[in-house]
Amino acid sequence: MxxxxxxxxxxxxxxxxxxxxxxxxxxxxxxxxxxxxxxxxxxxxxxxxxxxxxxxxxxxxxxxxxxxxxxxxxxxxxxxxxxxxxxxxxxxxxxxxxxxxxxxxxxxxxxxxxxxxxTTGAEDIPLRIYGFNQHQLNGDKHLISPGGCMTNCSTHLIYLMQSIGIESVHINVLHSYTSRQELVDGPHKDLRRGRAAAESIIPVSVDLGQSLERLFVLLKGCIYTITTRVPVANGALANFVFQMKEAVTAAQVNELFKQAAKREYKDIIQYTEDPLVSLDIKGNSHSAIIDGSLTTVTGRTVNLMAFFDNEYGYTSRVIDWVRFVGAGKL
Incomplete structure (x- = not known):
């Protein structure tokens, strides 16, 4: 090819x-x-x-x-x-x-x-997340968006949690700084993005919520997202707060992801209970590395944490798409 x-x-x-x-x-x-x-x-x-x-x-x-x-x-x-x-x-x-x-x-x-x-394109370009809906191709199949790194991390987790029952989800992605921020303070249309990226923890609005609502229509209005940029050059930790329809346990949630990582989401989701930090996932090809040691439940509220390498993990999904195209599946 x-x-x-x-x-x-x-x-x-x-x-x-x-x-x-x-x-x-x-x-x-x-x-x-x-x-x-x-x-x-x-x-x-x-x-x-x-x-x-x-x-x-x-x-x-x-x-x-x-x-x-x-x-x-x-x-x-x-x-x-x-x-x-x-x-x-x-x-x-x-x-x-x-x-x-x-x-x-x-x-x-x-x-x-x-x-x-x-990245995630405009709404007139099909949004297809590998491992989730790559086979749902229509007449525009020769032009697709595979989403971004945060969308690829979030989609599979939301889909799996839906099998239990979700009312809403709040997502805060603690994310390394990117080229769309400034090295030193300077003018920027997004005032916070204009602040020195390696000197502060910087909340940044993103379009992740809109992208996820395109994929999960029934959750429209029930997804809130933000990213908090932190002074590291690579890596991310996504914090998901799910409001569930029924009470669940941390063990039940962890088992769901442990089994998914072994079966249908092998190579896309990884499950661990090791005490990881972001540097440990540099070069990791998975879209989400669930840290089960950080899963907590209070009533119907579930807090779930997932690491990912925002560059290597994401390019791994793009390469999955390259193989998909090469196999003549488009």
């Missing part, structure tokens, strides 16, 4: 590192507005995951990585990209800019066979 990546930010670069080592995949091109020598440097060295485990070189206008020759493009307009000439089967749209059907479809118009966003 011939793949191209549009946008070489955190997710694009981590996908690059993983895809060049993936059997059955040919990474034919990457596109970004940064200069090629800058991209090569950022692929070689990463402050979170360390140096690349393979050689990365630049020859002419191409990257040489893990024995593959990958064309570098420097085109801001997707409609002008040479996907038809390069016979690109799948574009991973990782800029975070082309989020509507009209904008993302430019890749299809340029000749790509399929497009997968690296």
């Amino acid at each position: 011939r793949i191209a990546i549009n946008g070489m930010g955190r997710i694009g670069r981590l996908l690059f590192r993983r895809l060049v080592m993936m059997p059955g995949v040919e990474l034919v091109a990457v596109n970004d507005i940064m200069e090629l020598h800058q991209l090569a440097y950022l692929l070689r060295y990463d402050s979170v995951y360390g140096p690349a485990t393979f050689e990365i070189a630049v020859e002419n206008n191409e990257l040489i990585a893990a024995g593959q020759t990958i064309r570098f493009l420097h085109e801001p307009a997707p409609a002008k990209l040479p996907w038809k000439a390069l016979q690109v089967d799948l574009v991973l749209e990782c800029t975070g800019k082309f989020l509507t059907k009209a904008l993302a479809s430019q890749h299809l118009e340029a000749g790509a066979g399929n497009v997968i966003l690296s």
Whole structure:
């Protein structure tokens, strides 16, 4: 399968590192507005995951990585990209800019066979969470959103808790700072995002609730979400407070997730009772690592905690989608 990546930010670069080592995949091109020598440097060295485990070189206008020759493009307009000439089967749209059907479809118009966003798109793009509703594809099946890291963590947990019975859920994701925050205090339309990310605990509003209501229509108006950015470069801990329809026990909740992690959600959910901290889940491929030692119940209120690597766990689900496309299931 011939793949191209549009946008070489955190997710694009981590996908690059993983895809060049993936059997059955040919990474034919990457596109970004940064200069090629800058991209090569950022692929070689990463402050979170360390140096690349393979050689990365630049020859002419191409990257040489893990024995593959990958064309570098420097085109801001997707409609002008040479996907038809390069016979690109799948574009991973990782800029975070082309989020509507009209904008993302430019890749299809340029000749790509399929497009997968690296985030939650607009409502006119199908929202499909791997392991939950990936088979519910309609006429727009060549353009999909796999959600974001927080959506992939939350969806499976809400679905499983629904099997017991939910009235409402409040979610606070303690999340590492991101590139959409400032390194030092500066102007920002979201005033809190403009504060120095590595110096404060910063509450930030997110669209997670709207995304989850698209997936769980019966819970519309019953989901509240916020993220609290903390001064670490990677990792997240999601705190779910479920109001249940009936009384449950912590043991009952933990057993639900313990069994799911062994069976239908293997490789997506992990269950542990080890005393983890966020650094322990760096490089973990699961979307949610349930810490059963932190599960508490008061009456009909359940407090559930789940770690996840917001970059590696999320790119693992994107790679699941790559395999899904490669198997001809779209």
